[in-house]
Amino acid sequence: MINCNTLIFSASIGNGHNQAAKALQEEFEKNGYTCEIIDTFKLVSPAFHKVVLESYLQILKFSPIVWGKLYQHTEEHPWFLIMDQFGTFFTERLYSIIQKHKCKSLISVHPFSTAILSKLKRKKNLDIPLYTVITDFVMHPAYIRNEVDGYFTASDHLDYFANLYNIPISKFYSTGIPICSIPALKKPKWKVKYELQLDPEKKTILIAGGAIGLTKFTKILKTLNAIEDKLQLVCITGHNKKAKAKIEQLESKHEIISTGFTNRFTDYLRASDVILSKAGGLTMAESLACETPILIHQPVPGHEEQNAQYLMNYGAAVKAEICEEIPVILEHILFNERYYEAMVQNIKKIQNPYAAKEIISEISKSVNYKKEATTNQQSHD
Known part of the structure; x- marks a missing residue:
């Protein structure tokens, strides 16, 4: 026994x-x-x-x-x-x-x-x-x-x-x-960026597709060239090795950092200014805990769509219906300080780390x- x-x-x-x-x-x-x-x-x-x-x-x-x-x-x-x-x-x-x-x-x-x-x-x-x-x-x-x-x-x-x-x-x-538990919660974003060898001065977007890496990374990355300011794009592809290989061959005006499945996901999440992802429950809960504004794209129909609607109802997330909307929405979140702060305050109302x-x-x-x-x-x- x-x-x-x-x-x-x-x-x-x-x-x-x-x-x-x-x-x-x-x-x-x-x-x-x-x-x-x-x-x-x-x-x-x-x-x-x-x-x-x-x-x-x-x-x-x-x-x-x-x-x-x-x-x-x-x-x-x-x-x-x-x-x-x-x-x-x-x-x-x-x-x-x-x-x-x-x-x-x-x-x-x-x-x-x-x-x-x-x-x-x-x-x-x-x-x-x-x-x-x-x-x-x-x-x-x-x-x-x-x-x-x-x-x-x-x-x-x-x-x-x-x-x-x-x-x-x-x-x-x-x-x-x-x-x-997320130790990085107690650290400011700039410090976590520094520890991850990211540029603390650059706006950072985390692009995630869950453990199996379902996100259309290359298509999204190409649309982000429409954003004038140079960004730091962290792509976490999970177990999708093909997606990681394609990202590494892609040319971009922005700096791209790609990694597969990592135990430091929440560190990258805390370091990022925005997360672009589908709407898996755990990823969304971690995003709220890290006070990172959320841009949702192509959530899985059913449970993830309902997660997305829940977060949007509280003003903690925005949804891009088509890929071409992503750069426009991201610019609004990243460079409109009042809007960004409003999203963070909304996140604080529903987070529970x-x-x-x-x-x-x-x-x-x-x-x-x-x-x-x-x-x-x-x-x-």
Whole structure:
């Protein structure tokens, strides 16, 4: 048996869910609690995980509109409940893992994991609290299960959602999206630029496409030649090696710095004056924490489009519908000081860099966790 205070169930379908899981794990361990992350599908069925991941990536790459229609359709027709049936095949494997770890709570950061764990609780009559952490700025019925004891979200429509799906409002916590700690938050932008060997005097734009680098980098970079002032363009291409190679061959009037997947993403984000990206939940939450104005372009239809609308409603982001709009919008953000400052002030109203701390605090009020330090001390006595 392994004594573990909590198990966090994620899914490697998009990097954001794993980042949220790491943020929660980091906060648990800061408080002296033991915690382990389970990559749900990868652990219980690597073959099924591969099928789901490849299907998701193919849809996003070649037919994102299909994903958007599926997302919207499930808000009215709950076909996502089919995941509960898939959960039947994984019940025994997950049950043995939970029993082995003797955990006191379960946390899910992906709706598929929530569905499977709910099925497990129901089938095994498992008396362990289950919490779900929503990694977008909007709620979706795919997260809703009777077996869930608490929902942690950035959504500001909790009363409406609770009434619509007949869920006690006490189960909802408005915490924001959990992100890992960002040491650079305490440093001014010029200093972080200097540490990254960037020119502190130049306006800096971070162009990001998520872990899989879906952004059309070269097309965007070519349009930016329309901006007269010379800029510093940081392109983070994630795991997209082809995009990185194309960027390195591109000629531009601006200085271009390209890098693949990096553990210093939030440093670059804090150093930048604007981020140009799609609207992944974790990236947007990190952008808010870093007080970096957001220009959204080509968000994934469905959840990312809703994230974009949420941020635009609060004046924390602007959206470029077509590529040709990007230089015009960027110039307005970068060189209109009053507009830039207004965006920063709007960001401050909705940011929550300490969401993970709030989530752990709320859960620990209900769960009697044992602290690692206390356990170690008792073993020495």
